[in-house]
Amino acid sequence: MPGKLAAFLVFFASGAVLVLETVALRLVGPYVGVSLQVTSSVIGVALAAIAYGAWFGGWLADRFDPRRLVAGALVLAGIATAVTLPLVRLAGEALRGGAVPGILLLTMITIFVPALVLSAVPPMVVKLQLADLRRTGEVVGRLSSIGTLGAVTATLATGFVLVAALPSSVIMVGLAVSLAVAGVGVAVYLRQAPKTKVVAALAVLGVAGAALSVLAPNPCDVETAYHCAAVRVDPANPSGRVLFLNAAEHSYVDLKDPSHLQFAYTQWIGAVADLVKPRGERIDALHLGGGGFTVPRYVTATRPGSDNVVFEIDDRLIDLGERELAVREGPDLKAVAGDARMLIGGRADASADLVVGDAFGDLAVPWHLATKEMAQEIARVLRPNGIYAQNVIDYPPSRFIRAEVATVAAVFPHVALIAPPAAVDGKVGANFIIVASQQPLPLVALAEHLSDSSDEAVVVVFGAGLTDFIGGMQVLTDDFAPVDQLLILP
Template sequence: MRVHVFSEQLGTGDNARMSSRIAGALVFFTSAVVLVLEILAGRLLAPYAGVTLETFTAIIGVVLAGIAFGTWFGGRYADLVASPATLVGPVLVLGGALAASTVPLARVLGPSLGTAGITGLIALTAIAILPATAILSATPPIIVKVILEDLGTTGATVGRISALGTAGALVGTFTSGFVLVATLPTSVTILTVALVTAAVGLWLWARHRPQRNVLGVVAVIGLAAGSVLTASVSSPCDVETAYFCASEVPVADNPNASILLLDTLTHAYVNKTDPTDLRFSSIRMFASAIEAMTDGPIDVLHVGGGGFSLPNWVSATRPASTNVVLELDGALVEFVEERFEPAPVEETIVGDARVSVTQVGNDFDVVVGDAFGGLAVPWHLTTAEFLAEVSGVLGDEGFYIMNLIDHGDLAFLRAELATAATVFPHVALATLPERLEVGGNFMLVAAKRPIPGDDIIGAAAALDLGIVVLTGDALDAFVDGAQILTDDFAPVDQLLEASSG
């Protein structure tokens, strides 16, 4: 005998009916919205917390917590009302309002919480993202309650709803990562998704005419407030690319110079009228190694373009040289070309350097690794396998110079030096003396020939930079058996976290 449930609760009025197709579409849609918010949260928080493993861990964890709470709450609340179909509209309107609030919440709280360690990062993510994901995740269990009329089909009904939710999540993920991030600013995308969600909710709200509309009224007010705040709280970016929040910051003591700011990081100093003006110590260390180890025109491969300050310097000081730049972010290249007016380079290849480094030839004099910024480290550009690919594009006398940033016990720096030593016969470390104690920028030099440490120190002094260079036994003592980074095991974020902690 089949047992029919909810017949008394659903009744026969128009306000209780929902077709199976509409119900499935709603589950698909809300699951897609949750994943859109999750993917875009990485870009939304990046200007304040950076792009690190910790950032994405916090986002994934908070969103999963929201889904868990939302599905529990939605199912429990659906059991308490006579007509659960009347809940869906107000839930979507409220979810849209909370989604609209994520942008102003992140922008207002990000500067203080984003740099407050893991606790602050989780708090920022929870305040900005958790409410919207939790409310929207209440939809699937409510829908199950609405359409489940026969216990004999429970498995098929729940399985169908689960499959539709997963399919929606997949569409939301792919659409966000491959289309939306590269097409629209994050704030515009989130506000558009929020408005569409609320519009669907208002339609359902009117269609099912819930007797208690307090939740709907609150949601509409919240949506309006969230939309106004999103428009009024300005973006910290001059331009938002698929990877960075990029800004040009004027330099107070030089009207001809600007700073390139990427997310939370000061990335480059560019003097538009004097390319030999190298203010940052990391770039001056690069210049010191090039001056000490090469003569005349050189062929340079730059892993990371940034503000193009080093290619500018090479072109200005070594006429007839060749600069090839590997840059992940094509929109950033366009922004830099428009705002910072760098000297033309022979070729700019847009894409991940791990892929493009094998497509550029094999006779460079110098490879410059400057794709690192603060705690945002592309780990796959630190491994022995990648360094072997770098070695493969160098000529017989070529060398690799890499900018590294580390603090505390310098665990990541030591690991990278140990890794380089497995690929190159000669390795050195250059930095300001005090940084060996307090951390900061370091330059790794890895070469196929002996490294003239004293010459690098002399070239740095000519650029008003007093550095030390560790080689041989001194370097071995500093590295002290640090672990080697490989494609199979490169816990770069953890090493940096241990160092900064």
């Protein structure tokens, strides 16, 4: 095999594996989330496929003519890639949730077979390049280096360009077609025409994969750099819209009434906002996470003239809000695209009356927004009588929320917790709202306001009760914040 063709095949095959690995995170996210466990599963399964593929490819190369195998491997990998998309979407509905067995199985369906077949190509190519035993080290080292460069190039191109520009389905179909074309091209170049029956079988598989791709349900209206997003109409309210991110209900918006708060946790945040200043009086509010912009729209509607700034990491989510959720930017509502941890550093000291923490990666608060160092940044931004309200989701045994309360309490001297009684007792999972300030909180007024505005039973925990709830949990820091491990999904 000519050296340039060998280099191309190793570069291309290795790069295709990393395209699959990167896109796999987007394919499984709508069904099993985007937690650290999911990321670890994708990386682990991909590495296992690479290891077994290289071993199997080397074994085949010693027993059969690799020139007859390389082209077929590329075509087979293309078919496996094409079939992956419908298989994931069909299996994802059955494996939905964050259970570890479901995560591993769906990840294997997504990446294992095509990555294994592609990883068999480099050892076949190496076999064809070893014409001189005195240069085996040089040949193997060179091709190994080229394969690594292909993987690096594909990782950067997919993460920075492809995912931002194209839907995952287009990337997968494009990769499948590219692999098939490359396989046919190699077969023609090497004059290794496959048997007619083999061609017919591969053609049938390819057509079947394309048909399944068309019929498979797509859970996304919009694929952003971070989410599979969908907006659905509330059957009970024609102007109601529900925003789903990675298949989880994230926000509820009433297009006609921005002051309407449907979800209980948003009602609790609204009650906290009413403690900062009465309705009708302007406030300076900072929101860490936008989502459906429910609370920012509420502040704008109930407090005209407020300075209402939203830090939202997903710029396409901002576009979706403007297009379908009646988000209207103007003097009293400004959305800034970027990571809240980075953006808050540019915010002036004592510049906010209210900071709302409502940023989520799937169901978990991003770890770098849950640390003591982040809480210190929030305290710096708040005015002395300002209030921080942080939304947290957790499930029994409630380890994450207890650690997060301990973390916030390490920075703010006055802290309270709003939650359903059963969630405080560790019996059910729920939203929790942590309320913190440098000044004493008006707890009696908060409890009264919650009883009037909340649609479900809720308690305010503070003082000794809050200390008992924390129970000695460790404060989260930038050096140690195992959020995904603390949060156990049902």
